[in-house]
Amino acid sequence: MPLFDIARAVEDQFHHDVIPVLKRRGWRPRVVAYDGYGTSAGEPDGADMARVLARMVLRPVDAPTEGPLFRSLPERRPVSAAEVIDNARISLADAQRGWRLFIDAPVPFLPVTITVGRTRIRTRADREGYIDVVVRGHGLSPGWHDAVIDAAGAGRSSARVLVVGPEPTLGIISDIDDTAMISHVPRVLVAAWNQLVKYSSAREPVPGMARLYRRVQRAHEGAPVFYVSTGAWNVMPTLRAFFARHGFPEGPALMTDWGPTNTGWFRSGIEHKRTELRRLMIDLPQVRWLLVGDDGQHDPLIYGEVAREHADRVAAVAIRRLSTTEQVLAGGIAARPMGIGSAARMLAEADVPVVTGTNGFELASRLPTAIGGEGR
Numbered sequence: 001m002p003l004f005d006i007a008r009a010v011e012d013q014f015h016h017d018v019i020p021v022l023k024r025r026g027w028r029p030r031v032v033a034y035d036g037y038g039t040s041a042g043e044p045d046g047a048d049m050a051r052v053l054a055r056m057v058l059r060p061v062d063a064p065t066e067g068p069l070f071r072s073l074p075e076r077r078p079v080s081a082a083e084v085i086d087n088a089r090i091s092l093a094d095a096q097r098g099w100r101l102f103i104d105a106p107v108p109f110l111p112v113t114i115t116v117g118r119t120r121i122r123t124r125a126d127r128e129g130y131i132d133v134v135v136r137g138h139g140l141s142p143g144w145h146d147a148v149i150d151a152a153g154a155g156r157s158s159a160r161v162l163v164v165g166p167e168p169t170l171g172i173i174s175d176i177d178d179t180a181m182i183s184h185v186p187r188v189l190v191a192a193w194n195q196l197v198k199y200s201s202a203r204e205p206v207p208g209m210a211r212l213y214r215r216v217q218r219a220h221e222g223a224p225v226f227y228v229s230t231g232a233w234n235v236m237p238t239l240r241a242f243f244a245r246h247g248f249p250e251g252p253a254l255m256t257d258w259g260p261t262n263t264g265w266f267r268s269g270i271e272h273k274r275t276e277l278r279r280l281m282i283d284l285p286q287v288r289w290l291l292v293g294d295d296g297q298h299d300p301l302i303y304g305e306v307a308r309e310h311a312d313r314v315a316a317v318a319i320r321r322l323s324t325t326e327q328v329l330a331g332g333i334a335a336r337p338m339g340i341g342s343a344a345r346m347l348a349e350a351d352v353p354v355v356t357g358t359n360g361f362e363l364a365s366r367l368p369t370a371i372g373g374e375g376r
Helices: 003-024 081-095 098-102 188-196 209-219 233-245 269-283 299-309 324-330 342-349 360-366
Strands: 027-039 049-060 111-116 119-124 130-136 143-151 155-164 169-174 225-232 253-256 287-294 314-320 354-357
Touching: 027 143, 027 233, 027 253, 049 111, 049 143, 049 155, 111 130, 119 130, 169 209, 209 287, 209 360, 225 233, 225 269, 233 253, 253 269, 269 287, 269 299, 287 299, 299 314, 299 342, 314 360, 354 360
Parallel strands: 027 155, 169 225, 169 287, 225 253, 287 314, 314 354
Antiparallel strands: 027 049, 049 130, 111 119, 111 143, 143 155
């Protein structure tokens, strides 16, 4: 038996043993909701869909809820008790050190009922407590909606779903680490510090990137924004606070789960991104995409593959160039920056505009105006 199979068995047995202990200590099931997405058929023919994402975990009964934190920070003082509470929720999530987010005990195979619009389905969480299901025939209009999640022992919670209209539009798919947020995640030690210890308030945004995304959204009303990352789902509360603080557009974040799988010790970050990009191409056929990433690791290669295979679905590719120091820290090869090598050749072979820059301001100045940039 491979070692990673043994590791998975040990992990499953640990969860099986620890759950009764935590329940005796007063811990109860809780739904941790993530933002999903869907489509609107434009007519009641049942052709629409919604992807609902969440996780079932055990937490103390007095543990704070995460709340709908992915919103812009207020520009004025709160004038009501409700606004004070909302602001406090943002501050609370921001103050959590990341390591606390990794100590949840998942509740595997918990029965769950999900209601989206006029459709209700029953399902179960997987072995890690995750819910990732598609609900069809919801009948909802474009925009943000709530999916109701009724989990056994956890009561009712809601997960937001961004429903994209049937009309052709432009969308953004963005990497997070070293694209939206300066974090040097590929470095093992610094990644551990950033993900497990560092406050989200200490993380730095890439200059001009939030402004670029908002500019594209203004040029294409209703343009959806998706954040695709190899980071763990556990860090979503701090990411929401980070995005809200720095003015990034709201949108679903498609993360991954760390730990042993049936094929290895850790999930492949490259395959995760490839899978999510191709799924978005299938789920949202009416959307052409602006793909935004950095040249620290694999984004040029992955985006080059997608652009070559689906040139009609990719409006442009924007790659943030890391400095020589950032390249070394991120695990890249400073001697072969973007523009040289197989990844760049693959991008060049795709019949799509490709721009590079060190930040969002430079990328905006070089993107075509038809996309929302300031270039030609």
